[in-house]
Amino acid sequence: MGIPVGVSACVMGQKVRFDGGHKRNLFVEEQLVEYFDFQPICPEVGIGLPVPRPTIRLLQRSDGEERLVATKDITKDYTDEMIIFSDKKISGLDNLCGYVVCAKSPTCGMERVKLYIENGNTVPGGSAGVYTRRLMETMPWLPVEEDGRLQDPFLRENFVFRVFTLNDFYQTMGGEPTRGKLINFHSRYKLVLMAHCPEAYKALGRMVADISNWDIDEFYHEYRLLFMEAIKNRANRRNNTNVLMHLQGYFKRYLDKEQKAELAEIIMDYRHGNMPLLAALTLINHHLRMHPDDYLKDQVFLNPYPQELKLRYAM
Known part of the structure; x- marks a missing residue:
């Protein structure tokens, strides 16, 4: 379905x-x-x-x-x-x-x-x-x-991403939102928020940290509204680069000098518009397979929707 x-x-x-x-x-x-x-x-x-x-x-x-x-x-x-x-x-x-x-x-x-x-x-x-x-x-x-x-590749990608994200939110809640489910969802979307709206990344982080003081239904509705509003902002090259560099830091203990230089170069090539985002993500996902990390594995930023849609080819 x-x-x-x-x-x-x-x-x-x-x-x-x-x-x-x-x-x-x-x-x-x-x-x-x-x-x-x-x-x-x-x-x-x-x-x-x-x-x-x-x-x-x-x-x-x-x-x-x-x-x-x-x-x-x-x-x-x-x-x-x-x-x-x-x-x-x-x-x-x-x-x-x-x-x-x-x-x-x-x-x-x-x-x-x-x-x-x-x-x-x-x-x-x-x-x-x-x-x-x-x-x-x-x-x-x-x-x-x-x-x-939807003919615009950036608007198309953002819309489809938001649809998959809202569906993920509902699937995670399973019709019965709990503090644990909401914290889990937020954790998986931290890098997404960092890329789409750094201000919302900080504000929603504070909100989740204070979740124990909220009525759960009020939190659910307020969080859904603020989160979905935040990801309407298109992730730009500057913010995406910050996220890529953040990801790069997780591998510094595992990569040799040449591998580090290769990853840094491709991130900067993306930052300057010489490479698509997909090129940097492909290399990062490769390193993640070689050096698994539970936190990174769950980050939706790395694989937000089926690759077959080819939405990140123009990003």
């Missing part, structure tokens, strides 16, 4: 768009489908709109309120229906570990959706689709990404 992930139905190739078409995403349907159990949803069909159908848009009224209306007849207002549908649907999505939404959609877009005013002009910066806004407000820890942004 794959990791449960929501998706706009049109992104999965379902012909549910206003024109009877779809927005099939090859990466989603041909690669991620091997690991994710996608749950397709079309909010517009969900509120009873037909296929094909007249277009709808987001409209900002003079009082600043945003409404979901028919493009050619703004008296046809679908906002309340969409909010009711969204809240009901989202209430049953607690098991999801991620969501892929359709860009530019007035219901599913994540950002920069065209927001019109009554004279036909648009508001700079746009808005978010009604359904996706409710989704992100209700589940702020959930990894959400647009289909188009």
